[in-house]
Amino acid sequence: MNIVSSPRSEPCHPRHIDDLAALPVFFKLKGKRAVVAGGSDAAAWKAELLAAAGAEVHVFAAEADAALLALAESATVIHHNHDWSRDTFSGAAIAICDAETDEEAEDFFEAAREAGVPVNVIDKPAFCEFQFGSIVNRSPAVIAISTDGAAPILGQAIRRRIETLIPPALADWAGIARDIRDTVTKRLAAGQQRRAFWERFTDRAFGSAPPPAAIDELTREADSIVAGLGQHQGRVTLVGAGPGDAELLTLKAVRALQAADVILFDDLVSEDVLELARREAKRMLVGKRGGRESCRQDDINNMMVSLAKAGKHVVRLKGGDPMIFGRAGEEIARLEAAGVPVSVVPGITSALAMASSLGVSLTHRDCAQSVRFVTGHSRKGELPRDIDWKSIADPKTTTIFYMGGRTAGEIASTLINRGLPADTPVVIAKAISRPGQRQWTGALYDMSAAIGEMGYDEPVLIGVGEVFLAARGRALPALAAAPF
Known part of the structure; x- marks a missing residue:
């Protein structure tokens, strides 16, 4: 009998994620012992980072720079005026070293591994079990960016881009989310009710800073969802898409696009601009061009009212600035007459x-x-x-x-x-x-x-x-x- 082998078949289920250079995790260090070896500015920065995460930081350095000595005045950073030893790793949850030579780096690396402590030697990837990424801090919302050590400067550039898109007030909203989570879980049923609440919460979180009574307002909103008191009122945001170049969009315009349920866009809005919109948002072309078949303005107005009344956040995306020859006045008047909340995000006019x-x-x-x-x-x-x-x-x-x-x-x-x-x-x-x-x-x-x-x-x-x-x-x- 001849046996013919066939090529290995592909898995019957699709992959949900592509290969990762490293597994991104968030490591809780509050109250845990962290070891830092070295007295340099780099070691001081890592010690400060660990202390910010709530760790009890022990720094081992016979000679320490001024930055580290100043940091050691903190109750959470303890300076030991001698170099590290094998006993240093006892009870440690994490170990960091700024080594001057590869020999010292290898010694520290092997000692930490023997003690079963995750280890990182600064700027020496061969002696690292994990890397520190660039951080966007809106704690308790924290974003880390890693290039697996290949291009730290690129990671920093990515961080700067993300920071411009995330308002500082998001940190306050994230804290409120943590404080109110148990209340929401107890009052709202899993599934549609909770999803409706958190979608509304997210819309607020990317807006202005929370008011003093934010928790009370959110609690009442949760109660209204339970009681089924009418459908959630939607709203319309008129957004200026600028002349075409996506980099000329304002940060507020990008945030509006990311929060939209439906986007009604003009024929002149570029694909690059639309690429910045929320993936789940429904996109509808309602452009008006001279000499071509176009949507009637009355139809666009009625569509905005209908979608907002159905609880949708509608972004009316216009080329240039909405208030410069964009017929925004007619749209605002129609929406206000229908009792639909409307706001405007200006754009760069051509x-x-x-x-x-x-x-x-x-x-x-x-x-x-x-x-x-x-x-x-x-x-x-x-x-x-x-x-x-x-x-x-x-x-x-x-x-x-x-x-x-x-x-x-x-x-x-x-x-x-x-x-x-x-x-x-x-x-x-x-x-x-x-x-x-x-x-x-x-x-x-x-x-x-x-x-x-x-x-x-x-x-x-x-x-x-x-x-x-x-x-x-x-x-x-x-x-x-x-x-x-």
Whole structure:
């Protein structure tokens, strides 16, 4: 009989986690004996870290730096004025050493292992059973980041990124969560009731600092869940997504995206921005683009009200800033009329992103005493006639026209007819802060021809004013620009 072996089959169940370089654990040290060998600043830092975790820290060093001696004045840090020995490890829960040589490191490492004590020799990975990661401290919420010793600087950079996203007040909320957990467990049934409570709690934790009566308020909220007193009221947050580059989002905008149940986003919101949203959030495109089939504003308003009434946290994600030509006023009025709580997170409007990319001050004191943001078209899609064009033609004013691609020629002729010099510097930009960004610099009299070449398949921004004279040579060369 011939026996044919087949390749080993894959496991029938999927893996839930990829390989780990090390197992992340949180080691409780309160009241336990910790050993630190060495009198350096590095040893002092580790001793302080262990003391912060509640350990009784014993430092063994015949010679100690000033930092360690100052730390030894603490009741939880005890300095032994001699070097470590085999007896040092008796009763210890953890052992740290700052060794000058590999021989000393190996001796300490082997002695700790013989005593059954987890050991780390600072900056010598070969003699470490565990590593210290970078820490984001919002205790009792603690986040540790490790690169398995491969790139400590990268770990520190990751820590800084995380710290910017987590408000300091989260530490207070985490403490409240610890204090109220038993109460919640006793009053609420496992499953839906507890999940509803902690989801609401989390929404608060990433907001402002807890009020003095936070525990009383949370207890009443738990009681209302038990009593089934109506459905939880949702809310709407209008969030400015900025011009496209995800790094131009505000921290508050990122937190709102991370807390959303539903995201209603405009066509101009970039994929990079959406990638920062909560994975479980439902995403719905409700964009409005000139010349294309779009969602009606009334439908968007009704959708926000309906979702919020169903208890959802709705994020209305708008390109740029919600309050600059974003129809936020209509949305706020509709939500307030329906009794839906609404808040606004501002964003960087595209005019400011354009000015930054050009290195131009919109209100340079030698050129302009004011700046105006003006819509480039009316509700009917034509040039607005009900604005003060004579005032806009003031040569001491910087004017930014939004959505002016189709009316660029009329804008130029109207400004010239109202007295603005035909050689006034102009910048035309589209897809600002995005990979396809294009810019043209030239003069007002050439603006119509430039927009014809440049096109307006993407939203176009037009800047008019003497401040843009400084933009010559700085714009991304896409078209031949007329000399000023």
